[in-house]
Amino acid sequence: MASQSQLTILKDTFARRLLSIGGLDLQDTTEAASGLDEFTTYLANDLWDALPPSMRDASYDTRADLDLDTEVDLSRHLTPLAVSFTDTLLTYSVISCEEALPPFLHKLLTDYLTAVYAPPPVWASTRTEECEICERRVPLTYHHLIPRSVQAKALKKRWHTESRINAVAWLCRPCHTAVHQVASNIELAQHFYTVELLLEREDIQRWGKYASKQRWGGTRRAATRSMMVGSSR
Ligand SMILES: [Zn+2]
Ligand SMILES: [Zn+2]
Known part of the structure; x- marks a missing residue:
């Protein structure tokens, strides 16, 4: 932790x-x-x-x-x-x-x-108005691109340097949850440690398209159902 x-x-x-x-x-x-x-x-x-x-x-x-x-x-x-x-x-x-x-x-x-x-140093410069996955202007959370629980390991194994270790993405809560559902913290740290890398994933692209059409405050159940149906339009 x-x-x-x-x-x-x-x-x-x-x-x-x-x-x-x-x-x-x-x-x-x-x-x-x-x-x-x-x-x-x-x-x-x-x-x-x-x-x-x-x-x-x-x-x-x-x-x-x-x-x-x-x-x-x-x-x-x-x-x-x-x-x-x-x-x-x-x-x-x-x-x-x-x-x-x-x-x-x-x-x-x-x-x-x-x-x-203190806030992570990169915050001030990377703070966005819109969610970096669904691009909605809604309340945002920050996602540690290299999750905190694996930061020590990531440094030790030289996957990342100190200067990048606290990098964050600004995501709405539903998108943030989606990110953690598709990959473990280790996978995130090793393979999906930038927003661009996350957006290359087909499941995240599909999720982002879906989320972008949702009115903020829609029910969680609707979101889960769509994820399961997958490519529904
Ligand atoms: Zn979002
Ligand atoms: Zn996160």
């Missing part, structure tokens, strides 16, 4: 904060970089275990859940942290004393939530 990439964002946030503090003696070498990677993986996983679900699943969609402007101590939302977590931060002088932990966590969680609440 979304959680995999949220954990990655938490880890990256952690690494940036550790580097900005400079409490760690890290030179700019490959060895130091892998040391930082191990260190932050370990700490981010400990912190992740203490996060409430509202923070683990935080995203652009849930950005109204926590008001970052008025929250003064985000660490109060956490369940107790592993003792080793605090000990490690003290040992490496990331924090000077235990009282410094809540403010440190508050800053870290503010960075993390700011990052996960």
Whole structure:
């Protein structure tokens, strides 16, 4: 689910904060970089275990859940942290004393939530007025062309690069549902990761033609029936 990439964002946030503090003696070498990677993986996983679900699943969609402007101590939302977590931060002088932990966590969680609440970078430039499949001017949802649940895998296997990983298509709800019905998330990520590729599919073309003729708000049952009949005109 979304959680995999949220954990990655938490880890990256952690690494940036550790580097900005400079409490760690890290030179700019490959060895130091892998040391930082191990260190932050370990700490981010400990912190992740203490996060409430509202923070683990935080995203652009849930950005109204926590008001970052008025929250003064985000660490109060956490369940107790592993003792080793605090000990490690003290040992490496990331924090000077235990009282410094809540403010440190508050800053870290503010960075993390700011990052996960932000819209994907490509949004602003690709936002369309019409559904990209049926071309109706109706309320739109965004479809992650590389579905979130397989993004980590897609990066690892080099199917896609970081810059494209968050690409979205703007689809009305019925078209969005149709896309997920014709292909699994893995198939979408591997073979149908642009609107053009989706539109090359005969079933999507047929669906799009059908949907374009529907009045917004028509019954779901009518849509399903037509899909089953297939080429009906
Ligand atoms: Zn549509
Ligand atoms: Zn989708």
